[in-house]
Amino acid sequence: MFKSQVAACRRALHVDRLMNDLPDIFTKWFADRRWSIHPHQAEMVARAREKSQVLIAPTGGGKTLAGFLPTLAELASGEHAGLHTIYVSPLKALAADIKRNLGTPIAEMELPIRVEDRTGDTSATMKRRQRVDPPHILLTTPESLALLLTYEDAPRIFADLSRVIIDEIHALAESKRGDQLMLCLAELQSLAPEMRRVGLSATVEDPSAIARFLARHPDPCPVIHADPGPSPDISMLRTEEMPPWSGGGAAYAIPRVLEEIKKHKTTLVFHNTRAQAEIFFHNLWLANDESLPIGIHHGSLAREQRERVEAAMVRGDLRAIVATGSLDLGIDWGDVDLVIQIGAPKNVKRLVQRIGRANHTYNAPSKAILVPANRFEVVECIAALEAVRDADLDGDPRGPGPRDVLCQHILIHACRGPFDARALWQTLTSAGGYADLSEEAFNDCLDMVATGGYALRAYDRWQRLKQRSDGLWELRDPRATKQIRMNLGTIQDTDTLKVRLKNRGGGRPLGEIEEGFAATLTQGDTFLIGGRVVRYEGLREMTVEVTRRADKPPKIATFMGTKFATSTQLSARILRLLGQEAWPELPRHTAEWLALQRRVSKMPTGDRLLIESFPHDGRHHTCVYGFAGRNAMQTLGLLVTERMEAAGLEPRGFVATDYAVLIWGLNEIPDPGPLFDGKNLREAFETWLSGNAVMKRTFRASATIAGLLERNWGHQKRTGRQTSFSSDILYDTLTKYDPEHLMLQITRDEAMKGLVDFGRIEEMLARTAGRIDHVVLDRVTPLAAPLFLEVGKVPVHGEGRERLLEEEAARLMTSSGLDTLPKSAGAP
């Protein structure tokens, strides 16, 4: 963490005045190591009395030391008793990392400071001891902090709390974990009014938004910027061989990627999805003639497996790691000198943060190479490079704090003891995201937590929270605290099953695959996990058993929630790039492809909606260039095909990418105008939304967070017992009998911004404002061609699903001979 200091000491810094704020022992410690303090570190010390402050610094900028210096300085005298500083990081591993790194200055300066971590891995004995006798510095995660706040002795534990440091706040600010953390800070502040807040952030597009997120509303929150360092050395990989028309594998680039790995000390190879990382790693390994040590790291691998890779990385034993977002956060992995991004980055901010992983030496430029996985991604990569050069980061402003998290927080608060509703509302609205929450809206949430909030007042006797005669609210049954604690947190487990090798003394886990994917496997099927091909043998006690006997080409494991959509800003840049007269910056093959599109059809533009119709393979095809990102284009495909079905146009299926949706069917669409009319689309959306699978999935996630469902609802993994009924039934019942219920409103809000992403469709409708170019052609166009090769085609159901089931059943009946058994036919 502190090695960047070495580089910095070569620079002349005029921070002597600021250094005066540090005790002499610190000045001496820096001097002994021939280090000098970075200006932003000195400024953090000088402004340590601010109620809140945010530090924006690139990776390797000594960010964490900057955050801790004031704490160390304040604790150096040994006068402070009790808990002084809480450090919160999104990753358990980061907390352990920091503990190790803080150990050095504390030991060398012999500071009287006790540092401990508290995460899900901490023993129960240690946790109890920490509540009685807290350390000076507690390193923890948002969930562990929230848990601490459920104890009735929280006021005593936090009474002396002086500072809270939130690391990687940019990452937390994008998720509900961040919302939960900010509600916890609001509570901490009411327990320790003098508490100061510090946020440490990577480069973001809107630092003031992070500041508003962190600060106690409406306190000001100054932003300190570290020197961003030299511009990154970033380029796109140009190959003689043309990238393929579609797909995300980038197998064509394997030889060149291997060359680059050989040329560098340590390379991180980032992928957008876990499945792609698996395939790429597999192919890389097959081509790895020199047996370079290369590892793979992603969130679906077993913890043991990930930890092995992490340890090897820290030791410097690995030349490359193929990874996904699980490596995105700021753990210090050693000397990475090259970052390779496979596939278009989809989001410029994430790209910049990933590039920051290379070259932790502060004043050397980070080096990164983008590898487009297909022809269209060449355009996307070039647009992203321009955005990086212009420091034009993207990000969607965060809406108000989600109410499901608020509901959970009310339960957390209730665990601590009886409370006054209005006082709690006042405390919680000091969190930036909830500043605009009206007392009425808060009371609606309280009502749902207390009674279920149903139109039918069914639970009078069994309310979860009861209002006492003195007006305070309390848990009806104090034993409920146990259940609330178990349910705490906002991270949703997707329904995954562990994968183990068969017959291995219990079998060590290789990782996890999604239940939905496991359901499609039959014995003998093969798939990739941890870069290895394994053979599916069967399911035992909800564990997928596999062997290494792989004799078929692998099916690819599918993982949810990893499909990023190209951001609005990047999409706009791509549209601008397409609009150019010529494309000297693009490789020739790509420029020629675009020129051909312009010749035979039209080029999409930002202010008009291009729709192409053409026959192919005996079917009518319609391609819509919406440039609204994958999720929104998928939603558009679902909506439009449903409307086509209603209009008798007999659609048969569609496929969506970040830039277009291709729909095919039996009939020609004479006039697509009405199909894409904003009003009609919105109406169709309303009807469609209520019965949608995405809504059901969102409902389960939000209802679990809000405490209406218990975690792992419907997935009690016990053998020989009935599983709980599906949360889908609850959703259907609620929709039918109580359509205005708060939980359904919350579900809707969440779905709009998540996978459904209707907001991006709105954005598309607004910029094209009904200006539709409908081009009718007699054959496939250059821009539409790649869509034919896309995987993930969605059949239009209608009667489809039922028919598939019947066909499958008939096949099974015939093959088993059961269809010949006597039985009479069904009645009408």
Added chain:
Amino acid sequence: MNEQRIEFSGEILALQASGSLFWPRMEMLIVSDLHLGKSERIARRGGSLLPPYETTETLTRLSDDIARLNPAHVLCLGDSFDDTRAALDLEDAHRATISSLQAGRRWLWVEGNHDPGPVDLGGEHHAEYRSDGLVFRHIAAKDTRAGEISGHFHPKATIRATSRPCFLCDATRLILPAFGCYTGGLRWTTPALRGLFDAHATAYLTGRKIIAVPVPKAA
């Protein structure tokens, strides 16, 4: 509503896509595992406050089947209530619905493991019920002669990654799916369930239409 007629132990039975069973010759409708009052029982025990509409929903579906088939007998094959207390706590409106369904027909409650005691509602109570060579009991007996109809297990079948409540049937036994709204299921290949049937058992999936499938080996 779709149905599938099968021959079972010498009788013709009509499996309803809704999950109920109709015995045309006797004009008898059989439903199993209604689990009325489930959400309240969960709340009473300090669990989640689930949408309290499942009793209404289950009774509505039962009313639909009764209106459609107009049976002379209705037999509830056990676990009609989630527990005895749920039966006592039944709301007046639901009590009235059940009374009106009972009017003009014979109503039989077979005991289940969730609701063993008698309840203060109309109808007869039976530990098990025999009629014309068929025996109706809540839990399948280990040794039984052919013609046993039971419930209890809430069987669920999975084909093409789609899971549906189902009837399970061989020459000896027929097990009904749970008719209640908030009821989970037990996989059809679970040994405790699969082991009750011979190698040639058939599953009849409920839903929009009855779909017949052979039951795979135990897993």
